[in-house]
Amino acid sequence: MIHDGFMNEALAEARKGQSEGGVPIGAVLVKDEEIVARGRNRRVQSGSSVLHAEIDCLRQAGPVAACRGAILYTTLMPCLLCAGAAVQMGISRVVAGESETLSGERWLLEAYGIEVEDLDLEECKVLMRTFIAQNRDLWDEELGLSSSGKDSLKDL
Amino acid sequence: MIHDGFMNEALAEARKGQSEGGVPIGAVLVKDEEIVARGRNRRVQSGSSVLHAEIDCLRQAGPVAACRGAILYTTLMPCLLCAGAAVQMGISRVVAGESETLSGERWLLEAYGIEVEDLDLEECKVLMRTFIAQNRDLWDEELGLSSSGKDSLKDL
Numbered sequence: 001m002i003h004d005g006f007m008n009e010a011l012a013e014a015r016k017g018q019s020e021g022g023v024p025i026g027a028v029l030v031k032d033e034e035i036v037a038r039g040r041n042r043r044v045q046s047g048s049s050v051l052h053a054e055i056d057c058l059r060q061a062g063p064v065a066a067c068r069g070a071i072l073y074t075t076l077m078p079c080l081l082c083a084g085a086a087v088q089m090g091i092s093r094v095v096a097g098e099s100e101t102l103s104g105e106r107w108l109l110e111a112y113g114i115e116v117e118d119l120d121l122e123e124c125k126v127l128m129r130t131f132i133a134q135n136r137d138l139w140d141e142e143l144g145l146s147s148s149g150k151d152s153l154k155d156l
Numbered sequence: 157m158i159h160d161g162f163m164n165e166a167l168a169e170a171r172k173g174q175s176e177g178g179v180p181i182g183a184v185l186v187k188d189e190e191i192v193a194r195g196r197n198r199r200v201q202s203g204s205s206v207l208h209a210e211i212d213c214l215r216q217a218g219p220v221a222a223c224r225g226a227i228l229y230t231t232l233m234p235c236l237l238c239a240g241a242a243v244q245m246g247i248s249r250v251v252a253g254e255s256e257t258l259s260g261e262r263w264l265l266e267a268y269g270i271e272v273e274d275l276d277l278e279e280c281k282v283l284m285r286t287f288i289a290q291n292r293d294l295w296d297e298e299l300g301l302s303s304s305g306k307d308s309l310k311d312l
Contacts, residue, residue: 049220050241055206064205064297080268084240084261085206105240112236141220 006030007097007119010073013040013053014127020045023142024131027057027074029067029091036070037061044138054082058089067091075124077104087112097124101132102143162186163253163275166229169196169209170283176201179298180287183213183230185223185247192226193217200294210238214245223247231280233260243268253280257288258299 006028013026017040029037039057043049054074061067068090072078077099078086086094086109093115099106106116132139162184169182173196185193195213199205210230217223223245228234233255234242242250242265249271255262262272288295 047218048215049218049223049245050211050215055211059204059206062203062205063199067205079244080240080264081237081244082240084236084238084264088235088237089205108236108240 004073004095004119006035006071006073007075007095007121007124009035009038010053010075010097011123011127013038014075014124017041017045017053018127018131023135023138024127025053025074025076027053027072029057029061029070029072031066031070036066041142043142050081052079052082054078055085058085061089064089071095073097076102076128077106077118078109080105080108083108086114093117095119097121098128100125101128160229160251160275162191162227162229163231163251163277163280165191165194166209166231166253167279167283169194170231170280173197173201173209174283174287179291179294180283181209181230181232183209183228185213185217185226185228187222187226192222197298199298206237208235208238210234211241214241217245220245227251229253232258232284233262233274234265236261236264239264242270249273251275253277254284256281257284 009028010026014024018024022044023041025041027039028035037057037060039053041053042051042056069092071093072091073095075097077096083105095117099118109116165184166182170180174180178200179197181197183195184191193213193216195209197209198207198212225248227249228247229251231253233252239261251273255274265272
């Protein structure tokens with residue numbers, strides 16, 4: 001049972017993605033208590049590596065003005081691509097379902113003044129855990145990022 | 157006269173974008189001395205705020221494996237969204253046409269081990285200068301980012 005209805009909607013997007021053979025990560029964009037855009041990771045489905053859930057969601061939100069000040073709900077803590085997108089689009093707050101599967105780039109969001117909440121939801125973690133156990137290759141490709149960059153950032 | 161043929165191709169994409177009424181920023185992705193993907197800023201044309209030139213280019217490159225180790229040529233130093241994308245996709249080198257119009261996020265690229273070259277080309281600068289003088293509103297919307305975030309990053 002999830003306390004936040006918007007995260008339930010992001011989870012519904014994640015499950016839709018999984019049913020299409022994709023990576024089960026979903027996102028919704030909320031403004032004035034209403035969902036203004038929805039997205040899911042479509043990397044496998046589209047063959048396009050940049051179509052992470054948050055990018056898919058933000059691209060459907062339309063102009064920058066539609067995103068500015070909005071809240072981005074995502075089932076997994078954003079990676080560098082999606083964190084950069086959130087900053088660039090003027091998102092005010094990111095609510096993540098979990099950050100156990102991927103610690104993500106919370107630091108970048110916060111450095112640019114975006115509030116971040118990690119709901120640490122078992123439902124989100126189980127979804128990813130089950131998916132990764134069955135699709136190790138897809139997940140390894142999803143991660144992409146080598147560890148060297150992260151290490152070097154500690155020196156900044 | 158530009159010394160690098162690939163940057164000429166990125167410039168051709170930028171001009172194509174401008175002829176469509178868009179922001180004149182172009183990009184090409186190069187692997188093994190061949191262009192494997194091309195893109196241009198389509199924010200105005202598509203109404204989608206995330207379709208920066210580099211994102212448009214990378215989304216057409218296909219799977220992560222196609223991007224890994226490739227060189228991204230872009231007429232303007234990447235913003236945070238596009239720098240994050242370059243890191244996430246495993247780009248090895250970014251060649252920017254200029255960084256006078258937008259200083260961009262060179263630091264993030266370099267922090268993740270991406271080589272960055274700034275060609276500081278007059279042709280790229282003039283293209284943007286002329287566009288901005290005639291389309292101030294489009295450029296202001298393009299920037300999006302408030303200065304507060306950048307300031308806070310200095311403390312990292």
